[in-house]
Amino acid sequence: MSLLETIHLKKYFGDTHAVDDVSLVIKEGELVSLVGPNGAGKTSFCNVVSAYYTADSGTILFKGRDVTRDSVTARVKAGIARSFQLVNLFDDLTAFDNVALAIFSREGKTRSMAALARRDSAVTGEADAVLGQFGLAGKRNELARSLAQGERKLLDVALAYALRPKLLFLDEPTSGVSTRDKGQIMDTIAGVVRGEGITAVVVEHDMDVVFTYSDRIVVMHQGAILAKGTPDEIRTNEEVAMTLIGAAGPDAFTQRSDHARG
Amino acid sequence: MTIFIIQILNSLFYAAVLFLIAAGLSLIYGVMRIVNLAHGSLYALGAYVSAWVVGGAVGHAMSGALGLAGALLLLPIGAVVIAAVGALIEPTLLRPLYRRPEEYHLLITFGLLMILEDAMKLLFGGTPLSAGSIMDSMGSIPIGRLLYPTYNLVVVAIGLIAALGLWWFIYRTRFGVILRATSQDRRMAAALGLNVGRVYVQAFAIGCFMAGLGGAVVVPAQAAVLGMGVEALVLAFVVVVIGGLGSLEGALVGALIVSLVRTAGIQFFPEIELAVLYLIATAVLLIRPTGLFGRA
Numbered sequence: 001m002s003l004l005e006t007i008h009l010k011k012y013f014g015d016t017h018a019v020d021d022v023s024l025v026i027k028e029g030e031l032v033s034l035v036g037p038n039g040a041g042k043t044s045f046c047n048v049v050s051a052y053y054t055a056d057s058g059t060i061l062f063k064g065r066d067v068t069r070d071s072v073t074a075r076v077k078a079g080i081a082r083s084f085q086l087v088n089l090f091d092d093l094t095a096f097d098n099v100a101l102a103i104f105s106r107e108g109k110t111r112s113m114a115a116l117a118r119r120d121s122a123v124t125g126e127a128d129a130v131l132g133q134f135g136l137a138g139k140r141n142e143l144a145r146s147l148a149q150g151e152r153k154l155l156d157v158a159l160a161y162a163l164r165p166k167l168l169f170l171d172e173p174t175s176g177v178s179t180r181d182k183g184q185i186m187d188t189i190a191g192v193v194r195g196e197g198i199t200a201v202v203v204e205h206d207m208d209v210v211f212t213y214s215d216r217i218v219v220m221h222q223g224a225i226l227a228k229g230t231p232d233e234i235r236t237n238e239e240v241a242m243t244l245i246g247a248a249g250p251d252a253f254t255q256r257s258d259h260a261r262g
Numbered sequence: 263m264t265i266f267i268i269q270i271l272n273s274l275f276y277a278a279v280l281f282l283i284a285a286g287l288s289l290i291y292g293v294m295r296i297v298n299l300a301h302g303s304l305y306a307l308g309a310y311v312s313a314w315v316v317g318g319a320v321g322h323a324m325s326g327a328l329g330l331a332g333a334l335l336l337l338p339i340g341a342v343v344i345a346a347v348g349a350l351i352e353p354t355l356l357r358p359l360y361r362r363p364e365e366y367h368l369l370i371t372f373g374l375l376m377i378l379e380d381a382m383k384l385l386f387g388g389t390p391l392s393a394g395s396i397m398d399s400m401g402s403i404p405i406g407r408l409l410y411p412t413y414n415l416v417v418v419a420i421g422l423i424a425a426l427g428l429w430w431f432i433y434r435t436r437f438g439v440i441l442r443a444t445s446q447d448r449r450m451a452a453a454l455g456l457n458v459g460r461v462y463v464q465a466f467a468i469g470c471f472m473a474g475l476g477g478a479v480v481v482p483a484q485a486a487v488l489g490m491g492v493e494a495l496v497l498a499f500v501v502v503v504i505g506g507l508g509s510l511e512g513a514l515v516g517a518l519i520v521s522l523v524r525t526a527g528i529q530f531f532p533e534i535e536l537a538v539l540y541l542i543a544t545a546v547l548l549i550r551p552t553g554l555f556g557r558a
Contacts, residue, residue, distance in 0.1 A: 076455040088450045090443045097439050104436055105454045163454065 002061075003028040003199050004049065004167055009058035011048050018044035020223030022058075026167070026199060031190065033210040034203045036220035037243065042203045045220070046169045050082045051075045062167070076105075079166035083156045083173060091145035095136055095155055098144055099127040102162035127162070133192050134158040150181040157189055161198075168193065170202045174209060182206060186213050207244065211235060219243065264406030269525050271405070275414045276521035278421025279480045283494055284501040284513040285428060286472030292508035293445040293465040296356060297364075299371040302495025303378035304344050304470050308477030309486035310386050312340030316393040316482075330399045337393065337478050344474025345467045352466040357459070375491075383488055392485035417479050424475065425514050432510060441465060445508075497524075503543045506556020515554060 004026040011019040018041050026032055034042045047053040049060055051072040060068045062078055070078065090098050103123050131137050134154045139147060144155060153173055160168055173189055174182040190213045193200045204210050210217060210231070217234040219226040227240050234240055287301045298304075320333050355374065359366045400416070402409035432438040444451045444461045452458050476494075477486070484490075501520050505512025520539060527535030546553060 072453055073455045076453070082453075088447070088453070090446045090450070092446055093439065093442060097443075100436075101439055101443050101456075102454050104440065105456050159454070 001028050002026065003063060005061040006049065007059040007061070009045075009048060009060065010056045011044055011053055012056055017041075017223040018053075019048055019055075022220075022223075022225055024218065024225065024228075026201060028166075028199055029197050030215040031193060031200045031202065031213060033214040033217045034201055034220060035205070035207070035210055035217060035244065036226070039222075040220040041223040042220055043171055044223070046082060046171055046201070046203060050080055050169055076163060076165075079164075080169070081160040081163040081165035081167075082169035082171065083160045084171055089144040089152060089155055089159070092143060094141050094143055095131060095147065095151075096127055096140045098155060099130050099158055099162050100124070102159045103127055103130075106163050130158050130162050133188075134161075135188055150177045150185055153177060153185055154188060161192060166199060168198050168200045170200060172203050172205065174204065174206060182209060264408055267405055268408060268410060269529060271410060271414060271418070273518075273521040273525035274418045274421075275483070276524060277517045278418050278424075279476050280494075280497060280501055280521055281421050281514055281517035282424055282472050282476035282479070284498040284505070284517055285424070285510060286469035286476075287498050288502050288505075288508055288510065288513045289428075289472065290466055290469035291502075293441060294356070294360075294462055296367045297371070297507075298469070299368060299495065300374035300378055301371075301469075301473050302493070302498060303375050303382075303491035304347065305473040305477045305494050306486065306491030307347070307378060307382060308340035308344045308474030309481040309490065310340070310382055310391055310477070311343045311474075312337050312478040313391040313393045313481045313486050314386065315339045316396065317391065320395060330396065333393070333396050333399075337396065337482070338475065340478035340481070341471050341474035344477070345471035348470025349463055349467040351470075352463050353459075356466070357462070375495075379488070379491065382491075386486070388488060390485035390487045391481075393482040394485070396482035411483070413482055417483065420475075420479055424472070425510075428472075428510060437464070497539075500539050500543045502553065504546050504553060506553025508557075509553065509555035512553050512555035 002025045004024075006022055006024050009019055009022045009024075010017075020041070022041075022045060034045065036042055044053065048055050051070060051074075055068055058068070059066060062075070062080060065078075067075055067078060067080075090101065093101070100123055103126055107123070128137065128140065131140055134157065136151060136154060136158065139151060139155075144152065147155060153176075157168075157170060157173055160170075170189065174185050177185065186209055189200075189202075192198075202210075202214070211234075214231055216228065217231055218228045219234065219237075219240050221243050226243060227234060227237050229237070283301065283305050287298060290296060290298050290301070316333050316336050319336055320329050351374070355370055356367070359370055397411055397413040400412040402411050403415075404410075432441060440451075440456060440461060441464075443454075444456065444458055444465075448458055451461075497520060501513060501516035503516075504519055505514070505516025519542070523539055523542065524535060527538055531538065550556075
């Protein structure tokens with residue numbers, strides 16, 4: 001059953017075709033990787049679906065309902081959440097408070113001004129459980145700013161996950177961390193996502209990671225879909241190999257500046 | 263020695279009032295990044311409203327403990343009224359300007375300052391308005407050979423309770439977590455589905471409540487007069503410059519420093535009392551531009 005369907009989705013920035021006529025079906029419960037050289041439109045596609053950009057044309061169906069014109073908040077409420085390429089955390093809050101905040105927001109527990117933050121045992125229990133799932137239980141009371149990069153990446157995903165989305169966009173969850181940490185982060189994320197039956201779309205550069213963890217791979221190039229299929233199908237697709245290998249060299253160098261721009 | 267103790271108590275009294283004003287200013291800046299130039303005038307308006315309510319209800323002849331209790335209960339009305347004024351100002355005057363550069367914030371709050379000052383002149387006239395009957399009927403306690411008004415000590419206690427209460431509110435409540443999150447990253451807070459608009463109204467109203475409370479507690483000791491708001495604004499700015507704009511601890515420490523220096527100044531160097539305060543503020547700006555407790 002399809003959870004998300006985009007039909008002829010377009011987003012242009014002047015002459016740049018960031019998202020160019022993308023028609024894509026994401027099925028419930030699958031982990032889809034979105035790959036492609038820099039500037040292929042992966043992040044733009046996530047931004048359009050999560051309402052950070054407005055689509056120029058086309059339709060976004062979520063659970064069969066047209067959400068193309070819905071606001072960010074409305075789409076979060078509907079069940080679309082995302083993490084960011086640049087880690088977005090509340091640096092001056094503890095890891096626990098970061099997660100608790102997402103839970104307050106989801107539960108609509110934002111009205112009562114005198115309610116004690118840590119006396120709500122349901123929220124406290126859930127926030128601790130989420131931290132535990134992401135291996136961050138020991139960092140509960142540390143400020144987000146003091147966490148290591150890999151931990152920040154996980155906390156970022158934990159925040160999006162605490163909104164209990166149906167569909168989770170993860171924009172480069174392993175960027176900026178060592179190769180050794182990548183596997184651990186992806187193991188954790190894939191474990192949680194599969195365990196809870198959440199549909200996930202992961203933007204990723206590292207093809208080892210992509211081939212290891214994906215159910216399906218979508219290759220984008222210049223805003224459009226170049227190919228889609230299982231890891232085995234993509235691995236043997238020569239056109240994809242040319243595009244990705246051709247871009248692999250400069251890609252490795254531009255990745256840093258890409259992050260700086262966010 | 264007696265004089266020394268009384269001077270310390272006096273400076274604690276000023277510190278309590280200054281803290282209430284500066285904490286509100288700092289809270290509003292911390293959450294909304296708006297420097298509210300009308301903050302001092304809101305403090306003055308709080309003083310006028312409280313004095314007017316208490317004066318109208320019990321007059322100047324208060325009868326017994328019941329009259330005093332009643333007057334003390336009426337006193338915070340000024341703070342509540344100012345909070346309500348704040349809840350009106352934020353969505354109507356400030357909200358349309360958040361996306362504009364800072365100059366617009368300064369212009370609109372400066373305009374608000376002028377309107378409020380004239381409104382007070384119109385409403386209350388040039389005659390000072392006092393709730394002195396409260397202070398009188400609370401009597402004095404002996405300090406050494408001298409008598410010290412009991413009410414001043416009550417104000418110090420209120421300042422202390424307000425500081426603890428605000429700290430508890432910001433660091434221990436659910437709303438405090440939301441408030442701190444919104445102040446750190448408005449876009450991200452909205453991305454989580456938080457209602458940023460509502461947080462802003464609440465934060466602004468609380469900040470205004472603090473200013474109004476400052477006015478309410480000062481008016482039994484000092485009559486509300488025209489111009490008190492601007493004077494308070496200037497001192498509150500010195501407080502937040504020293505302590506760090508947006509920091510609660512900074513407002514507390516800054517208020518203590520400013521009132522100690524002021525009290526000592528009035529005693530020992532009255533000619534340059536304000537100049538010394540500005541010098542301290544300048545020194546802090548040069549050495550630590552974000553203030554003692556401020557973050558860049």
